[in-house]
Each structure stands twice: as C-alpha cells, then as structure tokens.
Amino acid sequence: MLYLGSHVGMSGKEMFLGSVKEALSYGANTFMVYTGAPQNSKRRPLDELRIEEAKELMKKEGIDKFIIHAPYLINLGNTVNPDIFKLGKEMLTTEIERTYAMGSDVIVLHPGSAVGAEPQAGIAKIIEGLDEVIANTDHVYIALETMAGKGSELGRSIDELKDIIDGVKDNTRLKICIDTCHLNDAGYDVVNGFDAILDEIDEKLGKGRIACAHINDSMNPLGAHKDRHANIGAGTIGLDALKYVVHHPRLDDIVKCLETPYIKNPDDPKDAHAPYKEEIARLRSV
Numbered sequence: 295m296l297y298l299g300s301h302v303g304m305s306g307k308e309m310f311l312g313s314v315k316e317a318l319s320y321g322a323n324t325f326m327v328y329t330g331a332p333q334n335s336k337r338r339p340l341d342e343l344r345i346e347e348a349k350e351l352m353k354k355e356g357i358d359k360f361i362i363h364a365p366y367l368i369n370l371g372n373t374v375n376p377d378i379f380k381l382g383k384e385m386l387t388t389e390i391e392r393t394y395a396m397g398s399d400v401i402v403l404h405p406g407s408a409v410g411a412e413p414q415a416g417i418a419k420i421i422e423g424l425d426e427v428i429a430n431t432d433h434v435y436i437a438l439e440t441m442a443g444k445g446s447e448l449g450r451s452i453d454e455l456k457d458i459i460d461g462v463k464d465n466t467r468l469k470i471c472i473d474t475c476h477l478n479d480a481g482y483d484v485v486n487g488f489d490a491i492l493d494e495i496d497e498k499l500g501k502g503r504i505a506c507a508h509i510n511d512s513m514n515p516l517g518a519h520k521d522r523h524a525n526i527g528a529g530t531i532g533l534d535a536l537k538y539v540v541h542h543p544r545l546d547d548i549v550k551c552l553e554t555p556y557i558k559n560p561d562d563p564k565d566a567h568a569p570y571k572e573e574i575a576r577l578r579s580v
C-alpha cells in the first residue's frame with residue numbers, strides 16, 4: 295500500500311488532533327510531526343496534546359501509521375561540548391517516550407554533526423549516545439536520516455550510516471530514513487540510479503532497514519552538499535523520478551512524507567500556502 299503524506303504542524307488548542315486534521319485536509323493517509331518546535335526543547339506535556347482524540351480520528355479515517363521527527367538541536371556527534379551531548383541524549387530519550395505515547399513507532403533523527411572534529415570522532419560519539427539511549431528506552435525505532443553533507447553533517451553517505459549501525463550494540467532498533475533531496479545533494483543519483491541506491495542500502499545496512507522516506511525535490515545539482523528542498527517537479531530531481539521512488543515496489547508500505555517549501559504569493563510575501571494537497575495528488579496519480 296502507498297502511504298503518502300507530508301510533515302504537518304502541531305500547535306494551538308487542537309495540538310495533535312489538529313495535526314491529524316491537517317494531514318486529512320491534504321488527502322494524506324500518513325504524516326510526520328514534531329512533538330514541539332523543531333528548533334528548541336520546549337515541550338507541552340503529553341496530557342495537553344489531545345492524543346486520545348487524535349487517535350480516534352485516525353482510526354475513523356484509516357490512518358494507521360505516522361512518524362515523528364526529532365528536534366534539530368539534538369547533536370549526539372558533538373565531541374567538544376559535553377553539555378550538548380548530554381542534552382541530546384536526554385531530549386532523544388524524552389522524544390522516544392512521546393513518540394510511543396502518541397502512537398508511532400518511528401522517530402527520524404539527524405545523526406549529528408562532528409563540529410570541528412574528524413568525522414570518525416563524531417561517529418564514535420553518536421554510537422556512544424545511541425547505545426545509551428537505546429538501552430534506556432523501548433518500543434520505538436530510531437530512523438537515521440540520510441543527510442546532504444552540509445558543513446560537518448554526518449550520515450552523508452551509506453558508508454557513514456553503516457559505521458554507526460555496525461558500531462551500536464543493539465542495532466535492531468536502528469533504521470534509516472531516506473531523503474531524496476539529501477541523497478541527491480550527497481551525490482547519489484536518484485534520477486538515473488535509484489535501484490542501485492536501494493541495492494547498496496540493502497547490501498551494506500541489511501534488508502528491511504528503511505523505515506521511511508522524505509520525498510523532496512532539490513534546488514541544487516547532484517553532489518552539491520547544500521540541502522535546499524524544492525517543490526515537486528520544480529527541482530533537479532523532477533516529477534518522474536520522484537514518482538518512481540514513491541511507487542517503487544521495494545518501498546511499498548513505507549511511510550513517505552513531503553517536506554517541500556510553502557508556496558509564496560508573489561504579490562504578498564507574508565502570504566504562503568502549503569503545497570501538499572496538490573503535490574500528494576500529483577505523486578499519487580500514475
């Protein structure tokens with residue numbers, strides 16, 4: 295089955311119930327949400343999120359899978375500042391508990407950045423952090439996202455993800471999230487070689503390792519290491535290649551979410567609308 299949605303917000307009075315309503319308004323049958331603002335660690339308590347009502351609505355509308363994205367400021371790859379490393383572990387632990395309480399079993403995580411250290415030192419730190427978090431939590435898969443390789447970002451190649459996965463003691467709860475924009479920007483040819491990418495992932499990380507996918511076009515050429523998402527069909531990957539990914543039989547049943555930019559009104563820069571309803575419909579049609 296094709297699970298296709300987008301990232302959605304969570305705010306105001308409706309909170310998580312509003313997230314589900316937003317997904318439904320796009321014609322989506324899945325979605326991705328942050329359990330609070332992605333840039334900070336402020337989190338509303340679980341009993342204010344309206345989780346039961348959200349779950350009821352999902353059940354009624356047939357949404358049986360969705361994913362959570364961890365906040366950006368978690369950096370388990372930081373070797374220089376122990377406070378940031380410690381905060382990252384604490385936040386990830388709390389986020390995993392929230393993910394489970396909200397009814398999902400997948401949290402997407404940016405592996406981390408080596409900030410000033412060698413990549414291998416950052417990777418060792420990520421392994422240390424993941425070992426601890428996995429030992430202290432349960433139920434939820436951590437999906438390491440394939441990154442574009444901007445700055446000192448880690449997880450910019452399948453080999454780096456392999457180093458992390460191989461290093462973690464109990465890696466049965468580690469999965470990956472492929473992001474089409476990031477793969478392109480990291481130098482993986484999504485347009486002409488997507489099957490080869492899947493083969494490399496299966497071979498190096500093990501079959502069944504992909505938990506979810508982010509479907510984005512890219513503003514930049516192959517290997518640019520930039521990470522700027524473009525609207526579907528408006529970037530260097532293009533509609534046909536993204537449709538190929540979305541409908542790929544090897545990715546059947548895997549949650550796919552758009553993270554494309556809002557479309558700005560050229561006459562009023564403050565006015566922007568979500569492109570997801572149209573983009574989901576275009577990607578769905580064969």
Ligand code: FE
Binds near residue numbers: 404
């Ligand atoms: Fe991400």
Ligand code: FE
Binds near residue numbers: 473508
């Ligand atoms: Fe992404």
Ligand code: ZN
Binds near residue numbers: 475476521
């Ligand atoms: Zn990105």
